[in-house]
Amino acid sequence: MEQDLHYWKSLREDDDASALKYFYNQYIKLLYKYGYHFCQDANMVEDCVQDLFLRLWEKRSGLGDTNNVKLYLMVALKRSIYEKVKKGAKTSNTGDDVIETFDTGFTMEESIITSETEQINKEKLLQTLEHLSGRQKEVIYLRFYNGFSPEEVSEVMNISNQSVRNLQASALKKMRNNMGDSLILIVIGKIIVNFLNFL
Template sequence: MTQDLQYWKSLKEEDDAQALKYFYDQYIKLLYKYGYHFCQDAALVEDCVQDLFLRLWEKRSTLGETNNVKLYLMVSLKRSIYEKVKKGSKTSTSEEVEDTFDITFTMEESMISSETDQINKEKLLKTLETLSGRQKEVIYLRFYNGFSPEEVSEVMNISNQSVRNLQASALKKMRSNMGDSLNLLVVGKMIESFFSNI
């Protein structure tokens, strides 16, 4: 995080092209993955990601302050994708576009160390697939990216309370499907394993 902020300052104040390259190298894969969860149009996502880095360079001297560059980039990309999707679809409402986050969860044999683990992971896998787009996004941002509820609210452009409600409803659904086998620490590790393979 400290290195990100040093490069951010360097980009803003010193017109440092190496700082832009650092952010590109550091976050390009994450941004593509994140973008694809909202829109399966690879060309549109690629355009939005490239536009994001082009804007960073062109507007470098007027960029705002941030304590979290990763968060800043994800928010900017999401906004850009939504704007393009809404422009291209006259039938989509804002709510429909907002709830488009989707992930197809998979499970690798290497993740399974016992029969109990396999049963729990299969239950978790089925449960994750039943979550709404917004619930999936909250789980993705909280467990995989490690964002706080406040940071998630910024990415998703919703209130902190809405983030907490979505997380609580997702975990409630997971608990009802998994019963006593649900341990949040274990679930967090399994979710991280799922997302790292997507």
């Protein structure tokens, strides 16, 4: 985090291209992965990610202060994807409701549960995730996979802290009903471990 803030200051104040390179190397994989949860059009996601870094460089002197660069980038990417989808919806006359039905497409990675003896649990998990709404999936992804606080999730999703807590509670309740308390703890633990390894 301190290193992020050091490079963010350097990008804003010193026109330091190495700072942009640092953020690109640090977050490119995460941003692509996050973008694909909102849009399965690989070209669109790639365009949005590249545009994001281009805008960072072009508008570097006007960038605001932040205490969480990772959060800043994820919010900016999500906004960019939504704007492109909305623009595409208007030009194709499909209407603005595309955004309303937009699903994160979140599925647990195969690596989370790999043991053959856990095959039944994996199937239960995937079935359970299918019954979660897009927003419930996003909350679970941001809270337990990315380790964001409810306040940070609120900022990314542009909803109130209470809405975040409600979505998390309802998602975990659905998962608990389908999978049981002990399996939920195992799954969430594995997501957190997976996230720590990803860093």
